[in-house]
Amino acid sequence: MKTVPPIHRIALLFNGNKIYDRGIISGIGNYLSSTRASWDLFLEENFLCRLKGIEDWQGDGIIADFDDPAIGKALAGTKLPVVAVGGSYEDERAYPRHIPYVATDNFALIKLAYEHLIEAGLSRFACFSLPVAETNRWAQQREKAFRRLLQRDGLPVEIYRGLETSAPLWDTAVEQQIAWLHSLPKPIGIIAVNDARARQLLQACLTAGIAVPEQVALIGIDNDPLTRSLTRVPLSSVIQGTESMGRTAARLLHQMLHGMPSAGTQILVPPEAINVQTSSLHQPLGDAYVMQALHFIRQYACQGIKTEQVANYVGVSRSSLESHFRRELGRTVHDEILRFKLTAAAAGLENSRAGIAEIAQDCGFKSAQYLHTVFKREFGCTPREYQHGHGAG
Structure with a gap:
């Protein structure tokens, strides 16, 4: 007679509005679907508003995002098995004591981005971070990683x-970002501590006419x-190993629920790869007119611009620009223009199910x-064939 695995009630304390947290939740789900673990999941979008009393929650275990110190404090008195997920730290004392911790490797994230920019031919670098705050400790760790790497290389x-x-500070923030960008030597590679910061800086570059x-x-x-989807120039980004983090956290909790000790376990999860897009594909150019033209094309190629409009933007004749x-x-x-549109x-076609x-x-x-004709000529296959070959559609 087959035994039915017990059903455990598990709370997931994550912010479902963040791509980082969603990746971890997805990894937890993938672990459950590939094992005999049977969990009844409690997931609340606004859990930060309901942390009071969470230590008395009548469940069997908790997996929580410990990047916010409030969560660690709220769970300090719980008797339930807890697995923490969050950023990595240089200082071991920053990790919660007696709780297994699954961390994204902040040093490896920055190192991968840094090496990508070096491979693009750059020799000057900067980091765009966030104001210091208790909830931004991961950003400060990425700053430290950036500092270590550049000091290592002299x-x-x-x-x-x-x-x-914030909305009230937005205009002032953009003005200050533009001033900072103008002060930097060019060309330069900039690592933003997350995509939201990268998008802000990309917008500041476009506003200031910085290619x-x-x-x-x-x-x-x-x-x-x-x-x-919110940037006119496609943004390169490091892909964190969030799904692996979620699977690892679920495995640790599963073991704890079955009596296996995991207290004090620390697991660093490296990034997966870089999604390389236009924003980091540096091309050393000596021609200022071409640089200005490329800046315009990358923003407006998909709006159907013509050569004449590019020349007008640059301020030279069409024949001269050609x-x-x-x-x-x-x-x-x-x-x-056609190259960028393609x-x-x-x-x-790769990332969308659109027609x-x-x-x-x-x-x-x-x-x-027309897309079919050009695509067939340039890629040797139809758009539909390309879409099917890359798993979309």
Whole structure:
């Protein structure tokens, strides 16, 4: 006779609005679906408002985001098995005592971004962080990692925290970011401590007319699809190992529920990879006209711009701009516009379930048939074949 595994009531204390937390929750779900663990999950979006009394919750175990100190304090008195998830720390004393802890490797995140920018041919670097706060300890750890790496390599350390993100401070924050960007040597690679900060800085670059990635190559952390959809220049980002963190945390709690000791266990989870997009694909260019033109094209190619509009933006004649492009890049302005639109279409086909006609329209092609023709010529396959080959659609 088969034994039925016991059903355990488990609380997940995470913020479902954050891509980081959602990745961990997804990893927990993947663990449950691949094992005989049977959990009844308690997940509340606004759990921070209901932390009072959580230590008396009548369940069997808790997995919680310990990046917010309030959570650690609220759970200090609980008798239930708890697995903590959060950022890694240089100082061992920063970890909760007697609780297993699954951490994203902050040093490895920054190192991967830094090495990517080095491979792009850059030799000057900066970090865009957040104001110091108890809830931003992970950002301060990423600052420390950045500082360690640059000091190791004998390079100047440039860290800018700026203002917190809020509507009343937004205009002032952007003005200060632009001033900071103007003060930096160019070209430069900038690592933002998360995608939200990267998006803000990318917007400041576009507002100030600073070419991305020729003058500023930018990379974030989180690989947040929402952030990517809000930027005119596609944003490169480090993909955290959040699903692996979630699976590891669930495995630890599963073991604890069955009497296996895990107190004090610390597991560092490295990043998965980098989603390389336009914002960090630095190309050393000596021609200021071409740099300005590329800055304009990357923002507006998918809106159906023509060569004449690019030339007007740069302030030279069409024939003169074409001459600069052929000399610097070996291709025409039209070729560059089409190249960017095709890259955007390919990304849409890979990452979206939208129809071919919708993707064609979003990427500035006059019809799905025209996209089909150009795609077949440049990639050797149809958009539909490409979409199926990359798992979308």
